[in-house]
Amino acid sequence: MKRKLILDVDTGIDDALAIILAVKSRQFDILGITTVNGNVSLESATRNTCKILDLLNEQQIDVIKGAHAPLFRTPFFEHRVHGEDGLGGALADIQAKKQPDEGYAPDFIIHSVLNFPGEVTLVMTGPLTNLALAIKKCPEIVHKVKEVIFMGGVVRGSGNVTPNAEYNIFVDPEAAKIVIQAGFPSITQVGLDVTRKVLLTEEHIQMIENKKLAKYINDSTLDYRKRYFERNGVSGCAMHDPLAVAVALQKELVVTEDHYVDVETRSDLCDGQLVCDFQNRLNKRKNVAVCLEVHSEEFFNLFISIINSSYDRG
Secondary structure (H helix, E strand, O other), X not given: OOEEEEEEEOOXXXXXXXXXXXXXXXXXXXXXXXXXXXXXXXXXXXXXXXHHHHHOOOOOOOEEXXXXXXXXXXXXXXXXXXOOOOOOOOOOOOOOOOOOEOOOHHHHHHHXXXXXXXXXXXXXXXXXXXXXXXXXXXXXHHHOOOEEEEEOOOOOOOOOOOOXXXXXXXXXXXXXXXXXXXXXXXXXXXXXXXXXXXXXXXXXXXXXXXXXXXXXXXXXXXXXXXXXXXXXXXXXXXXXXXXXXXXXXXXXXXEEEEEEEEEOOOOOOOOOOEEEEOOOOOOOOOOEXXXXXXXXXXXHHHHHHHHOOOOOOO
16 A cells, blocks of 8 residues: 655755655655745745646646745745746746645645544655644644654754755744654654765766656756856755655665754854754753665665656656
8 A cells, every 4th residue: 555645845946856756656645745935935836846747747636835934934045046936947938737726735734644644654845834833733643643754954064054054944943843842753854964965967867768857857957966066066966855755765775863853943153953962962852863874876776766667647
């Protein structure tokens, strides 16, 4: 039986790749894809999600809009990374055929979890606003979710927005704090410590046999790979969000350790930092499985094999 999955996205370049991976894997019963303000506005994230499902000829998956802003803070977009449209300009001239469905993402999450207690995996690849709102409205879902996997934070490296903070956590640290402190039975953090070790290169793209997807992936990541080279001396696109989906597919792709984790929300220099208590200085219960290592080659073997699979919905 396929595992029940909700993807929560702020669809930029890497969220789109995560959606493609999840859909083409055929390993999930995707209950819906919920969208949130983050890399781009809620409207852009929703439109981009619909465009990606069009690209996959997938019209059966519901797309439900969620929070249009962080809990307390003003939106902070990443157009410099994802382009004005959020997809690196790859589908800028295409109108989405698929339209979002009725509903509100936090309510959709609540209803799905209550309808399938102990069965739903939540993979969160944007700011955690939707899930935080769901928890605040219906705290009981915390004990009825199968697992939460979220892309966000960095615990042994530098941030990508500030010296200490990763984008998803920085945008809505209050939401991240609510989610991380909620007490989920299983919650895994997939952060920059591991996602920076899975870089999509031109060589990987050349291995993709599906010409339509190869062209999209090349076009959407082209500017990203150029900027990454300018900053780091390596041409590549960090596969932040696809790795989160891959962890849902194959946990053994990463090495995790359980630690107490919290989020800084009241600091001039460190706001949005994910703080991991490696030495148990705070003597608090371990609450997050933190990804510290990744088997990069195995990840790309999985990613490319799934992208090359012949499955398409018509």
